[in-house]
Amino acid sequence: MLLPILALVIGLVALIWSADRFIDGASGVAGHFGMPPLLIGILIVGFGTSAPELIVSAIAAAQNNPGLALGNAFGSNIANIALILGITTLVVPITVRSSILKKELPILSAATVLVGYLVWNLDISRLDGIVMLIVFAAIMAWTTYEGMKGESDILAEEFTEELQSKKTSLGMSFFWLFLGLAILLASSRSMVWGAVEIATLLGVSDLVIGLTIVAVGTSLPELASSIAAARKGEHDIVIGNIIGSNMFNTLAVVGIAAVISPFETVSEVLSRDLPSVAGLTLALFLICFRKGGSGRVTRLEGGLLVIAFAAYNSWVFLS
Secondary structure, eight states: OHHHHHHHHHHHHHHHHHHHHHHHHHHHHHHHTTOOHHHHHHHHHHHHTTHHHHHHHHHHHHTTOHHHHHHHHHHHHHIIIIIIIHHHHHHSOEEEOOTTHHHHHHHHHHHHHHHHHHTTTSEEOHHHHHHHHHHHHHHHHHHHHHHHTTOOOHHHHHHHHHHHHTOOOHHHHHHHHHHHHHHHHHHHHHHHHHHHHHHHHHTOOHHHHIIIIIHHHHHHHHHHHHHHHHHTTOHHHHHHHHHHHHHIIIIIIHHHHHHHSOEEOOTHIIIIIHHHHHHHHHHHHHHHHHHHHOEEEOHHHHHHHHHHHHHHHHHHHHO
């Protein structure tokens, strides 16, 4: 048991570190080749917040552990809303003001309904994965178009400012790009192996490990960045980060896993996991749009979200 735990923990630490280096390198290379900073911000934000989930799920699917891939995606969505937003709000109550949420939150809700429909028969085919990726590409194209028109959200603007303050040479950008990618792949393989071994030794499914341990681990970077943003008063970044990450997880992470290796899942996904994702997304929607389109996530609501996260994880292990 010790070796799989070490593989999981070391893989997680390396995954978080390498994801940051990979994104820095990618943004540096894109900037040197003339991509507009705002466009880099929009694209890298979406990919950067979900790079760990994407790589882990792709490797899990390639190694014939699709339950881990699906659990990682759905579990990360639950952790983003219930754990990350909940803990962040306990530190600093969040006020939601950004008008872009009026577009992005309904799209996230629609994406959740779409994926629920596609997995309803418990058979996630390669065609289902292609549909998810096409829808995701369309959303990214729309986001890019809105950004180029000057209607991007504050999250992309903030990231653009970070890029401008982190300018590096082209050579160093390529160095961090390839080093980050190499360690991303190696650490993801380590995490997947450790998670599968732990699941086998504990006698639980890889879906359960994906929904809990792996999902929380790959969501930790968002927790640190969300608390930092909330303390700076950048409340829209907290909500925008969660919406962008969940959109990526729902469509791209599940879609890529299905394209790599179509799979069948278990009935608990429909009776437990999808309703939990949908319920928390609906709760986020209602919180953000109350009071005429301007909501405030209070400490009480944050505490209830954390309790909901603890209750869900207890449900997973008890079932």
